[in-house]
Structure formats: structure tokens, C-alpha cells
Amino acid sequence: MDKTSSKHTILSIYHYGRLVIRIIAFLFLLDHFILSRYIGLPDLLASSAVSDAAVIVIFIAFTIEMAFRFFPNPLECRGVQKQFKRNLIKTGNPPAVHGDHKGTMLVAILFFGGNAVFGLLHDFGVFDDGIMVLLSSLYSIGDIVCILFFCPFQSWFLHNKCCTTCRIYNWDFAMLFTPMLFVDNWYGRILLGMAFLLMLRWELAFFFRPENFYESSNAYLKCANCDEKLCVHKKRLRKRLTGKPVSVGEEEGMP
Numbered sequence: 001m002d003k004t005s006s007k008h009t010i011l012s013i014y015h016y017g018r019l020v021i022r023i024i025a026f027l028f029l030l031d032h033f034i035l036s037r038y039i040g041l042p043d044l045l046a047s048s049a050v051s052d053a054a055v056i057v058i059f060i061a062f063t064i065e066m067a068f069r070f071f072p073n074p075l076e077c078r079g080v081q082k083q084f085k086r087n088l089i090k091t092g093n094p095p096a097v098h099g100d101h102k103g104t105m106l107v108a109i110l111f112f113g114g115n116a117v118f119g120l121l122h123d124f125g126v127f128d129d130g131i132m133v134l135l136s137s138l139y140s141i142g143d144i145v146c147i148l149f150f151c152p153f154q155s156w157f158l159h160n161k162c163c164t165t166c167r168i169y170n171w172d173f174a175m176l177f178t179p180m181l182f183v184d185n186w187y188g189r190i191l192l193g194m195a196f197l198l199m200l201r202w203e204l205a206f207f208f209r210p211e212n213f214y215e216s217s218n219a220y221l222k223c224a225n226c227d228e229k230l231c232v233h234k235k236r237l238r239k240r241l242t243g244k245p246v247s248v249g250e251e252e253g254m255p
Contacts, residue, residue, distance in 0.1 A: 011228045012148070014075055019144040025058055026137040033130045059187045066173055066194045070201070077147070077228060079162075079169040082221060083205040088212050089219035096216035100167045103158040107168060111175055119182040132179040136188075139176035148233045162231045164221050167213065170202035 008016075032054070069076065072084050081087050118135065121127045146153070147163055160166050173195035180188030211217040219225060 009227065009229050011075070011077065012230060012233065015144055015147055015230075019141065019148065021061075022137070022140045022144060026134070026141055028054060029134055029137050033134060036130065055187055059191065062173070062177075062191055063194065066191075066198060069170065069173075069198050077169070077230065078164045078221065078226060079166045082164070082212050082218065083170065083202055083209075085209070085212075087218075087220045088209070089225070090211070091217055091219050093216045095210045095214040097210075097214065100158070104167050107153050107157050112178060115178045115181075118179060122182045129183045129185070132183050133188075135179040136176055139179070143172045143176055147230060149237055150234065161215070164226060164228070164230075165213075165215055167206075171199050174199040 069080065072081060072086060078087075118127060118132070122129075122132055145151075151163075153168065154160055154163075154166065158167055163169060174192075177188065177192045177195045180192050206213055215221040
């Protein structure tokens with residue numbers, strides 16, 4: 001590994017910071033959830049000075065994150081930036097679609113279908129609002145874990161090289177806020193609405209400009225033009241777990 005790839009990039013540090021913040025938020029929510037069950041604190045979504053302040057801070061943080069996604073943003077991975085016209089560097093070749101549609105549909109069915117089951121459990125009273133909020137918070141941690149360490153969608157379903165070439169990168173907020181669909185709370189509804197607007201815009205961009213989304217037709221996505229080196233983190237983890245050198249292609253789920 002060369003010296004450049006062994007260093008943390010600005011983007012990787014940014015993601016580590018997001019991971020720490022989201023873990024802290026989850027631990028706070030979990031602590032409040034447990035205490036509300038055992039010592040009678042108000043539920044997180046019930047009005048109180050502590051819960052109101054926490055919910056507002058979390059709401060503002062995610063609203064700002066999503067608002068930036070609607071525009072080109074240097075603090076975001078190239079994977080979410082490829083939807084913008086300015087980030088198309090034409091290669092002269094057509095988009096090379098390798099089973100993306102099948103993998104994408106499978107992810108959608110499994111993830112959103114699984115959350116529909118959680119929604120039914122909520123409707124039948126097995127899960128309460130607090131559990132649904134905890135699910136969303138846990139998903140938010142999983143989102144960053146997928147970027148930095150291991151992504152099951154990449155490895156098991158989509159087989160994309162890295163986050164940069166991920167077909168569903170901008171589904172992340174829609175996925176992590178899906179449990180809030182079953183919670184009667186306007187904070188959650190606004191976050192979910194923004195998340196699905198992002199996802200809709202992404203899908204429309206893919207429909208009208210598929211050449212933006214594939215390395216074969218867009219040189220912006222090629223490794224030679226990438227200065228993020230996020231794949232290095234996954235490569236290191238794989239090497240430590242197996243004790244064997246792993247190429248970038250192998251690490252990122254390529255055949």
C-alpha cells in the first residue's frame with residue numbers, strides 16, 4: 001500500500017465523525033428508552049425538556065445533512081455526486097449495466113418488505129414508537145458502517161466495486177427513516193418526506209441520465225480520478241480478518 005492510500009482523507013475523517021455522533025445519539029436514545037420503561041421517565045416522543053431538546057437537535061442535524069444532498073457537495077462521496085450533470089466525464093462508451101436492476105429490486109423488496117413487517121408489529125402493539133425510533137437510529141449507524149467497513153448490499157446483492165459506483169447510494173436516508181413511517185410524529189414525517197424526495201430525484205436522474213451512473217460511460221467514477229480512498233478501509237479490514245493481501249477489486253465485491 002502506498003503512502004497516499006494509507007492516510008485518512010478528509011472524507012474518511014468526516015465519515016468517522018458522523019459515525020461517532022450517530023453512536024452517541026443511539027446510546028442516548030437507548031438510555032432514555034430503557035429509563036422510560038423502568039423508572040417512569042416520559043417516552044422520548046412525549047413532551048419534556050430533555051426529549052424535546054434531543055429530538056430537535058437530531059431533527060436539525062439530519063435535515064441539514066439531507067438539504068446538502070440536493071446540491072453538489074465536496075463533503076459527500078463521489079457515489080452520491082454522480083447524479084449531477086456537472087459530474088459526467090464522457091468516455092464515449094454506453095452504460096454497462098451488470099444485473100443492477102435485479103439486485104436493486106431485490107434490495108428494495110428485502111429492506112422495505114422487512115420494515116413493513118416491523119410496521120405490522122408496531123400496529124399490533126408488539127413494537128412501540130420508541131422501538132421504531134431506535135431502529136431508525138440503529139440504521140443510521142449501519143449506514144456509516146456500510147461506507148467505512150462492510151456493506152451487505154454491495155457484497156451480497158449489487159456486487160458494485162465501491163460506494164462510488166453504488167446504484168442505490170442515495171437511498172440511504174430513505175432506508176434509515178423508513179421506521180418513522182409508522183410513528184405519528186411530525187419530526188419523523190418531515191425527515192421521511194425529505195428522504196424520499198432525495199430518493200425520487202436520484203431515481204429520476206438515473207432514468208434520464210443512466211450514463212452518469214456507470215464507470216464505463218462516466219470517467220468521473222474511475223479509480224484514477226478518485227481521491228477519497230474509502231475502499232482502503234474495507235481492504236484493511238479484510239486483510240486483518242483473513243491475514244491475506246486483498247486487491248481493491250476483490251475487496252469491493254468484484255467477480
